[in-house]
Amino acid sequence: TPEKPKNFIRQIIDRDLAEGKHQQVATRFPPEPNGYLHVGHAKSICLNFGVAQDYQGTCNLRFDDTNPAKEEAAYAQAIEEDVRWLGFNWNGEIRHASDYFEQLFDYACELIEKGLAYVDELTPEQIREYRGTFEIPGKNSPHRERSAAENLSLFKRMRAGEFADGAMCLRAKIDMQSPNINMRDPVIYRIKHQDHHRTGDAWCIYPMYDFTHCISDALEGITHSLCTLEFEDHRPLYDWVLDNISIECHPQQIEFSRLNLEHTVTSKRKLNQLVTDGHVDGWDDPRMPTISGMRRRGFTAAAIRDMCDRVGVTKKVNTTEMGVLENCVREDLDRHAQRAMAVLDPIKVIITNYPEDQVEELSAPNHPQHDMGTRTLFMTREVYIDRADFREEANKKYKRLVLGKEVRLRNSYVIQANEVVKDDAGNITEIHCTYDPETLGKNPEGRKPKGVIHWVSVSHSLPAEIRLYDRLFNIPNPGSEADFVHAINQESLTVLTNARVEKSLQNVAPETRFQFEREGYFCSDRYDCKEDRLVFNRTVTLRDSWAK
Ligand code: ATP
Ligand code: MG
Ligand code: MG
Numbered sequence: 001t002p003e004k005p006k007n008f009i010r011q012i013i014d015r016d017l018a019e020g021k022h023q024q025v026a027t028r029f030p031p032e033p034n035g036y037l038h039v040g041h042a043k044s045i046c047l048n049f050g051v052a053q054d055y056q057g058t059c060n061l062r063f064d065d066t067n068p069a070k071e072e073a074a075y076a077q078a079i080e081e082d083v084r085w086l087g088f089n090w091n092g093e094i095r096h097a098s099d100y101f102e103q104l105f106d107y108a109c110e111l112i113e114k115g116l117a118y119v120d121e122l123t124p125e126q127i128r129e130y131r132g133t134f135e136i137p138g139k140n141s142p143h144r145e146r147s148a149a150e151n152l153s154l155f156k157r158m159r160a161g162e163f164a165d166g167a168m169c170l171r172a173k174i175d176m177q178s179p180n181i182n183m184r185d186p187v188i189y190r191i192k193h194q195d196h197h198r199t200g201d202a203w204c205i206y207p208m209y210d211f212t213h214c215i216s217d218a219l220e221g222i223t224h225s226l227c228t229l230e231f232e233d234h235r236p237l238y239d240w241v242l243d244n245i246s247i248e249c250h251p252q253q254i255e256f257s258r259l260n261l262e263h264t265v266t267s268k269r270k271l272n273q274l275v276t277d278g279h280v281d282g283w284d285d286p287r288m289p290t291i292s293g294m295r296r297r298g299f300t301a302a303a304i305r306d307m308c309d310r311v312g313v314t315k316k317v318n319t320t321e322m323g324v325l326e327n328c329v330r331e332d333l334d335r336h337a338q339r340a341m342a343v344l345d346p347i348k349v350i351i352t353n354y355p356e357d358q359v360e361e362l363s364a365p366n367h368p369q370h371d372m373g374t375r376t377l378f379m380t381r382e383v384y385i386d387r388a389d390f391r392e393e394a395n396k397k398y399k400r401l402v403l404g405k406e407v408r409l410r411n412s413y414v415i416q417a418n419e420v421v422k423d424d425a426g427n428i429t430e431i432h433c434t435y436d437p438e439t440l441g442k443n444p445e446g447r448k449p450k451g452v453i454h455w456v457s458v459s460h461s462l463p464a465e466i467r468l469y470d471r472l473f474n475i476p477n478p479g480s481e482a483d484f485v486h487a488i489n490q491e492s493l494t495v496l497t498n499a500r501v502e503k504s505l506q507n508v509a510p511e512t513r514f515q516f517e518r519e520g521y522f523c524s525d526r527y528d529c530k531e532d533r534l535v536f537n538r539t540v541t542l543r544d545s546w547a548k
Contacts, residue, residue, distance in 0.1 A: 007313040009047070009254055013055060013224060016252075022223045025057030028095070029083070030064045030213065033076040033197075035268035036283040036290040039304070039325070042086060043259040046308040048226055049088035058091035060220055065098045066212050068196040076197075078283070082291040087301045097212050098198045100219055104207045105159065107215055107245045108170060108189060112151045116244050117188065118144055119154040120171050127169075130176070131184050138176035138184040158191055161204045165191050172211070174240060182237050186210060214238040218249040225251040228258045229315065259311060260319040262476040264289040265484060279488055280472070286537050287472040287492050297469060298513050298523025298539030300336075303328040322471065326540050333513055333521040333539065338366040341377075341410065341454040342501040342516040342536070344466055346384035348458065351415060353434045354381040359460065362440075364411040375504040378460030379412050384500050389453045390431055392420065399451035401431070406449040410517060414439040414449050454517045461500040464534040466522070468494040499536075507531060513539065 006014065016022050027048040031037060037045075052059035061083060065071050080094065111117035120143045122130060132138035146154075158168055170189035178184055188211035193204045214237075217225045225238075232255045242250045260266060265274075266289060274280045274288070283290050286297035294304065306328040311320050360379040366372040389400040389407075401407040406416045413435040421430040436444050443449075470492045478487040501516075505524075513523045520542050525535040 008315070009224070009226060009256065009313055010051065010054075012252075012254060013051065016223070017055075024223075025051060025055040026060075026091075026221050026223045027052050027057065027226060028060040028062050028217065028220060028222050029090075030062045030097075030216075031079050032064045032067065032070075033072060033079060034067065034070040035075060035272055036078050036288075036292055037082045038266050038268070038271060038291065039261055039264075039289045039294065040259040040266040042291060042304050043308045043311065043313075044226070044228070045083060045086055045088060046305055047256070047313055049083075049090075051224070051226075052091070053088075057223075059088070060092070060095050060222070061090035062095035062216060062220070063097065064209070064213065064216075065096050065196070065198065066206050066209060068192065068194045068206065071197055073197045078292060082295075085295060085301055086291060086304065095216070095220060096198060097207075097216050098196060100212070100216055101199060101203055101207070103219065104212060104215055107241075107247075108155065108207070108211070109152060110245050111172065111188075112155060112170075113148050114244065115148055116173050117170055118146055118151050118173055119158070119168050120144075120185075120187075121168050124166055127187065131181060132176075134181070138178075138181075140176050141171075141185070144173065144185070155189070158189070158205050159203070161193070163191055165193055167191060170205075172237075172240070174237075180233055180236055182210070182234050183240070186237060210234055210237050211241055214241050214251070214253075215245070215247070217251040218242055218247045221249050222251040225253045227253060227255055229255045229317065230258075231255055255315065256313045257315055257317050259308070260479075261289060261322060261325065262319055263322045263471040263473050263478070265473070265479045267479065270479065270484060273485070274472075277485070279485065286467070286469050289472075295511075296523075296526050297537055298333075298511075298521060299325075299329050300332050300513070303332040306332065319477065323544050326544060329540050330521065330542070333515060335370070337513040337515045337521055338372050338375075339364075339368065339517055340375075340502055340505060340514045341456055342464065342466065342499055342505075342514075342519060342522070343384045343386050343454065343456050343461075344496050344499045344519060345387040346456075346498060346500050347387045347390060347428060347431065349383050349385055349415070349431045349433055349455070351381050351383070351433050351435050352418070354379075356381055359457075362412055375502075377411055378457045378503060380457040380459055382458035383409065383455045384458060384461065385409075385431075385453055385455045387428075390417065390428070392428075400453050401433075401451070406436075406444070406447070407451040407453055408439070408449050409455045410452050412440070412455070413437065414444055454519075456500050456502050460503045462503060462506060462534055464499045464501045464505075464536060465528075466496040466499040466536050466538065467525070468496065468538045470494075501534060501536070505534060508534065515542075518542070 029048045049059045169187045171185045174183045176184045284292035307325045362377045363374045392403045394402045415433040415435045419432045420428045473487045474489045478484040508524045521539040522536040529535040
């Protein structure tokens with residue numbers, strides 16, 4: 001197969017290496033620990049760590065932890081676990097923007113001393129008003145022309161905790177008339193009397209993202225700082241800060257488009273709302289587009305990486321269909337998941353000519369094409385089939401069990417339905433069949449039953465809870481709704497409590513993936529599946545049957 005053309009970022013890297021601008025590539029993945037990672041972050045992770053891998057460079061995991069109000073150590077831990085699970089590892093110790101607080105403070109002082117930053121006392125509302133808009137140029141703060149000495153003294157007193165939140169801030173002195181609003185004297189430090197999950201009460205002033213990020217990159221010797229498109233307008237500020245402080249390294253910021261996925265949201269704020277308001281059962285609910293949610297649902301890391309690869313890296317804004325992700329999952333599981341039988345909605349079949357106490361051990365392959373070993377199925381007089389696999393009458397298109405007709409039990413015999421038993425309400429409670437003992441592994445004489453259905457033995461099967469998941473939102477782009485909560489699919493979870501699974505699943509380990517034949521791909525629940533209570537999550541159906 002011909003090699004795929006390299007994405008534009010890899011082309012830039014190739015050129016930089018060829019020109020000798022760098023000897024080695026260094027990237028970073030910089031999440032803010034204010035929520036769990038989602039499928040969009042997976043794209044950034046695959047890009048940053050993938051580049052480092054392929055160019056024998058390095059990639060740092062750096063927590064962008066400058067906003068103590070929203071950040072927690074528990075989020076940081078979950079992020080670490082998710083990056084590892086996705087199959088990546090970082091260079092050396094985990095980094096934190098908060099590791100650099102002291103250096104960041106010194107660089108801020110340097111800007112002040114150079115007359116490039118000042119302490120402002122406008123209120124946050126006034127700052128907004130003075131900043132102007134795209135049409136209206138900004139105007140200078142009355143505090144803009146303080147002396148460096150006065151600014152330095154005030155900034156140090158800010159750090160010492162002498163002033164209340166919002167009373168003052170430090171601003172870069174750039175250009176209030178700039179057509180780029182980010183350059184209109186951006187705030188680079190604010191006062192926040194709030195403990196930080198790593199630095200405790202050491203600081204009551206915290207640096208802003210635009211000031212922190214570029215310096216953190218430079219301190220780590222990052223060569224290519226890859227970020228999403230919304231930071232394009234921040235690049236002049238990224239460069240301005242690094243150009244005006246005494247630091248050698250000047251990483252190149254390159255922007256790419258975010259990953260958006262249909263039928264879900266990829267904003268931490270919205271995902272947080274789903275969790276907080278109880279629309280889902282936690283950040284790792286299998287319906288969530290979080291990495292931990294997708295993992296719990298049964299998606300593989302390889303499938304998520306494959307999807308990121310197929311989506312590619314460009315500057316084009318677009319939204320990926322859920323089907324792309326689901327097809328990656330199907331392909332991976334079709335190849336790697338072993339087969340098993342589960343009856344989701346059981347109805348009892350009594351095979352009247354099968355000896356009452358007989359139990360036959362039948363061998364079934366774990367995979368139809370690849371050698372993944374075999375397992376034992378138990379054939380008995382009473383078996384369960386799915387209620388949807390039987391009809392009293394049906395036309396020729398229905399290739400399952402019909403009264404008076406034959407069908408094959410997968411990996412077992414051909415049976416024929418002879419009569420049904422019904423309860424008072426008219427519901428079928430039993431189907432009485434006969435089997436043809438000559439049909440194990442071969443067709444019956446002179447006829448060829450069309451259908452094959454799955455089944456389990458009544459006595460040699462186990463009860464299981466099966467959770468069927470569907471898309472969390474009814475519409476392709478819930479994020480664009482006035483209130484995305486209204487677009488939640490109320491039928492996104494169906495719990496089946498009467499299901500039966502074959503006995504080979506008795507001691508299944510958590511997070512084991514299966515194709516339940518004819519039903520779909522399933523995964524034993526990471527937390528709830530125990531020896532005495534089997535729980536399986538449907539990862540994805542066998543085919544894309546979702547009605548748009
Ligand atoms: P959110 O908007 O969900 O809060 P964020 O960008 O604020 O996301 P961060 O924790 O700051 O979240 O993101 C860490 C990195 O992941 C950043 O470099 C960011 O650009 C990248 N990233 C976040 N969302 C996406 C996405 N949908 N597609 C690609 N990259 C993303
Ligand atoms: Mg961010
Ligand atoms: Mg954010």
